[in-house]
Amino acid sequence: MTVAELGTARTSPLRAKRLPTRQGSPQLSWLSTAGMVLGTVGVLALTACSPTPEAKGPYxxxxxxxxxxxxxxxxxxxxxxxxxxxxxxxxxxxxxxxxxxxxxxxxxxxxxxxxxxxxxxxxxxxxxxxxxxxxxxxxxxxxxxxxxxxxxNPNKEDENELFAKCLIRNGVAPADYNAERARKDRVNGFKGAPYDSSDPRVAHCNANPNT
Known part of the structure; x- marks a missing residue:
């Protein structure tokens, strides 16, 4: 879905002109009417069969x-x-x-x-x-x-696990840093954490551990 789809549709400032009509034979008129009816039925059938969107994924x-x-x-x-x-x-x-x-x-x-x-x-x-x-x-x-x-957290994983992996990935925490240690460090305000909590990469991982 795009932003353009969210906007209001504009109507043309020009008025549609009424086109002249001419008389046709009764047979042609009947065929034309039948075609219009069949066309309308076809449109309604397509509309009725349009699938309802289904949400996918963890969310x-x-x-x-x-x-x-x-x-x-x-x-x-x-x-x-x-x-x-x-x-x-x-x-x-x-x-x-x-x-x-x-x-x-x-x-x-x-x-x-x-x-x-x-x-x-x-x-x-x-x-x-x-x-x-x-x-x-x-x-x-x-x-x-x-x-x-x-x-x-696109897959609804454990937040502390994601945080720990982000710190390791960004070179902040040691390779053996894990979710349990991350949870304790967060609860304790990062006192005794094996890294400098003022490092901007820590705030970065906290804000979005999926990066």
Whole structure:
């Protein structure tokens, strides 16, 4: 699904001209009418037989739940094929940010390892949490969690296992580092971890261990 599919269709500014008709023989008229009927039946048959999209992969349940919970035309269009493209995610973020800004909150979407986090400047004059929740409905609330989870953990593996593998892959942790040690290090705030937790690669693996 593309962003172009999400936009509203434009009608032509030119009016269609009514074409002149001419009388034909009764036989030709009957054949023409029969052809139109058969053509209509064929179209209806094709429509009736069109397969319903099926969600695939580990996140199929979440995609189906989101489709059923969609509250805006935008969300319904996104989940129509039970998938979320990068373009659709980008559009969801844009709609959310534009809505929040329009209600007096200074916000920016910051790219972070394949997805966005949000920087918000405090404004005591407005209820920022309420505004973000209101603007998130129909834009990003259903779309973003699934997109980010699939990006970070496409096969729903153990998060600590992914984190440990990412650290090893990026040359941060020793080769024998494992999920259990990663879990303990995270719980303890990385005290005693066999690497420097201030290394930017640690934050990188935490943000998206699938990279």
């Amino acid at each position: 199929a349940p979440e995609l189906k739940q989101a489709r059923d919970a969609a509250s805006s035309d935008f969300e319904r269009q996104v989940f129509k094929d039970l998938d979320i493209s990068r373009a659709e995610y980008e559009e969801a973020v844009k709609r959310f940010v534009d809505c929040v800004k329009g209600k007096g909150v200074t916000i920016s979407a910051v790219p972070t390892d394949g997805y966005y986090q949000y920087d918000v400047i405090n404004n005591p004059a407005v209820d920022q949490d309420a505004i973000q929740e209101s603007c998130g409905k129909g834009t990003r609330n259903l779309i973003e969690p699934i997109f980010v989870d699939r990006l970070r």
